[in-house]
Amino acid sequence: MNERILIVEDDQDIAFIEKDYLEMNGYQVHIASDGNEGLQEGLSGKYQLILLDVMLPGMDGFEICRRLRDKVDVPIMMVTAKREDIDKIRGLGFGADAYIEKPFSPSVFVARxxxxxxxxQRLKGNDTRRSKRITIGNISLDPDTHRVTVSGKEKLLPNKEFQVLEFLMLNADMVFSKEAIYDKIWGMDSLGNTATVPVHINRLREAIEKDPNKPRHLLTIWGVGYKFKP
Incomplete structure (x- = not known):
């Protein structure tokens, strides 16, 4: 195992506990103790996963996440003591893949x-399964290369948004409730809730729709759910 993990955490006690347990499990770990350092390290491209504390000196975790997501395609996990759903939704809106809430047990932390x-790794096609490119209208999605193009222009999508779009395109014209989409994409392993689904749908509309306020493909079926219209 040679994955490198970046921890952005200003509480050194917590940071070194996280570092110790990850290193015991074979990961290479670097700690950044403030937001500005964390952003620069995250943009370096050296890491396969980034752990972001929410409250940081210099720049908060939400802003770091937003800036990283536009440039870096790796899992981003927010680490926070705040339990309010609005913080989770806000973080996922900026492209976070998951949350870990303090306090947590080391074993749960490593498992997550x-x-x-x-x-x-599965999403990037590093297993033995290969998927075919999906093209509907001017939108093309390639699971093997994790690329989405709209009218020939490539769109960089975070992991979860890519998965949501792939699922809906594979099942074009079928309507799925937000609960069904959440179960399919996040599953039982997630610490979020179904309110994250509309956030990801809105972000996808910003990426693939000509007019996100009048979507042509990602439609809301009021009282039912969402579908991808060919």
Whole structure:
């Protein structure tokens, strides 16, 4: 195992506990103790997963996540003591893949990291299964290369948004409730809730629709759910 993990955490006690347990499980770990350092390290491209504390000096975790997601395609996990759903939704809106809430047990912490890395590897096509390119209208999605193009222009999508789009395109014209989409994409391993689904749908509309306020493909079926219209 040679995955490198970046921890952005200003509480050194917590940071070194996380580092110790991850290193015991074979990961290479670097700690950044403030937001500005964390952003620069995250943009370096050296890491396969980034753990972001929410409250940081210099720049908060939400802003770091937003800036990283536009440039870096790796799992981003927010680590926070705040339990309010609005914080979770806000973080996922900026492209976070998952949350870990303080306090947490070390074994759960490591298991969550392993799960995110494994899911990312599957999504990137590093297992033996190969998927075919999906093209509907001017939108093309290639699971093997994790690329989405709209009218020939490539769109960089975070992991979860890519998965949501792939699922809906594979089942074009079928309507799925937000609960069904959440169960399919996040599953039982997630610490979020179904309110994250509309956030991801809105972000996808910003990426693939000509007019996100009048979507042509990603439609809301009021009282039922969402569908991808060919």
């Amino acid at each position: 990291v392993k799960s995110q890395l494994a899911q990312y």
